[in-house]
Amino acid sequence: MFKVLFFQVYCSDCWEDGLALGTTRMPIFDDIIAKEAVWPVEAPWPLRRASLLLERFRACFPTISYDIYWETRLMNAQAYIGEKGRSVRLYGGLGRHREVGVEGIAFALAHETGHHLGGPPHHEFYTTISSEERANEWAEETGLPVVFGDEVARRYVRRGLAQLAAVWKKYRERYETMREVEQARG
Numbered sequence: 001m002f003k004v005l006f007f008q009v010y011c012s013d014c015w016e017d018g019l020a021l022g023t024t025r026m027p028i029f030d031d032i033i034a035k036e037a038v039w040p041v042e043a044p045w046p047l048r049r050a051s052l053l054l055e056r057f058r059a060c061f062p063t064i065s066y067d068i069y070w071e072t073r074l075m076n077a078q079a080y081i082g083e084k085g086r087s088v089r090l091y092g093g094l095g096r097h098r099e100v101g102v103e104g105i106a107f108a109l110a111h112e113t114g115h116h117l118g119g120p121p122h123h124e125f126y127t128t129i130s131s132e133e134r135a136n137e138w139a140e141e142t143g144l145p146v147v148f149g150d151e152v153a154r155r156y157v158r159r160g161l162a163q164l165a166a167v168w169k170k171y172r173e174r175y176e177t178m179r180e181v182e183q184a185r186g
Helices: 002-009 044-060 102-117 132-148 150-167 169-185
Strands: 065-069 077-082 085-091
Touching (some): 044 065, 044 085, 044 102
Parallel strands (some): 065 085
């Protein structure tokens, strides 16, 4: 029970109002996606791709613990504080999604890492992590460039956001705003 509540409290993509009172509850995770939308758990290359990405993030950000919950079809990645301290988890629904490439997974991991390392402004409900907006900024300006270098990072931001926006409602608005800004620049 303690782990579940602790896990819920630090979910980066959700919030609960009145957790102690149990009054209002908001969903913690995105939907479980269809089996057809993900590669099988046993498929070796999606796990290898995800594992190699996590190795790169671990090497660049050693104060963060990274793990995978591969067997689920939950479309998510998550920043949380657990037994190992500040942690980022990649869920199988995102890591195995047939339409999300290395760029989308890398952006999601950088975003979640940004919740821990991005600094202020902090999340409205969880003051120990950075806000959604700050986590995105940190992913683009710091996280991806540290892991991949500036040129690759710029490409991963563009392609990653496009991939995530195509399959994940929470990224659609962000991607549309980014496209509008790029079009205005010419």
